[in-house]
Amino acid sequence: MGAHRDSAHHGQRGRSQGAAAGRDRRGTELGQGALSLARALVAAAVLIGCIASPAAAQPVPSKVPPTGVRICLGLTKEGWPTPQACTDAGPLALVPKQDGRQGAGPLAYEAVPGQPRTACVRDRVSGLVWEGKRDNGRPADAVAYVAQVNASRLCGYADWRLPTVAELHGLVDLGKERVPEVRPDRPLAEQSVIDARWFPNTVPALYLTSDMRDPTSPWCVNFANGFVYDCDPDMSREPPLFVRLVRGPEAPKAGRWRELPDERGVPGGAVEDRHTGLVWRRCEEPQTWNGKRCTWSAKRYDYVQALQRASEQAGWRLPTIKEVNSLARRETDRFEMPPSDFPAQGKEASRAGQWSSTVCNSSPETSTARASISAWVLSREGAIYCEARIMHLGVRLVRE
Missing domain, CATH: 3.10.100 (Mannose-Binding Protein A; Chain A)
Structure with missing residues (x-):
């Protein structure tokens, strides 16, 4: 496995490499509607957040969440790189200062007072508050969905927005086993690289961010494997595209x-x-x-x-x-x-x-x-x- 990228990524990488040749064609197929949607994703989320949130005197810090990884690289006596548990006092000489040896611990969340986990969840490290999701449904229009959630004042807030790549990728649990294929007999959240206890309504699929790669392609986070790449903004197409909103401090x-x-x-x-x-x-x-x-x-x-x-x-x-x-x-x-x-x-x-x-x-x-x-x-x-x-x-x- 280590000598090559995930097999799932070969197709994704091929898509990215062929994107330059195919974007004109895709733009024609989607028409101006999809182009307008892609451009509106950032503008709408930022506009709604700015209207709802008072300006802060100083930027509020937002620490980077841990990755959850528990495997490190060790060297055999012959110097061959070999995996070993980061806490294992085994035969390998673990290279110091690796991710899993920093003592950051697992990803940490907490309930928002008076709210169920299916409504909203707070990241104890970053301070961000995440939409919890009551089911595994997906909206037909991301911009309209942001407006709808803010109008409903989910968890008492009206400054929900689409997350950036850095924010959304912060939810990914890279210590969790990635499943090669989704099994219908297991809960979908358990097959997603996320803490299923806190985010029980999560699908191992693509989730939209507010960051744009180009005028027709937003960046997305894949909760099946933790990869980040550009995706199709058309919410009606396959593979399905999901949304999880966030509120909290943004990068200044x-x-x-x-x-x-x-x-x-x-x-x-x-x-x-x-x-x-x-x-x-x-x-x-x-x-x-x-x-x-x-x-x-x-x-x-x-x-x-x-x-x-x-x-x-x-x-x-x-x-x-x-x-x-x-x-x-x-x-x-x-x-x-x-x-x-x-x-x-x-x-x-x-x-x-x-x-x-x-x-x-x-x-x-x-x-x-x-x-x-x-x-x-x-x-x-x-x-x-x-x-x-x-x-x-x-x-x-x-x-x-």
């Missing part, structure tokens, strides 16, 4: 970044994200900040090299997939990692996908095959998927 449009001294005392060598509370190295590895620019050139690492590089940097670590995704910005026909308003780095490196410390697929050694392991990555186009450990990608380190 300005004043998000604050320059800090790095571990060497160089001013501006580190950058604090005031929205998440995370602190990032200003430069991609192995570059360093000299007070004016990033020196040398960014390097591309395979997965083991990325983890080992992070373990050698005192106080820093490789981010989880949810953390690295929090640094991304998705706008129509534009993806940035990091965003353009992130403090200038000097000479820009060529864009590359980014490793996370979150293990994705793994399989132990057998009598006929060696152990394999892969990790979650953020692609240079903005998608999230499993990548083989032998690929060479970028590394940006983080700390609390």
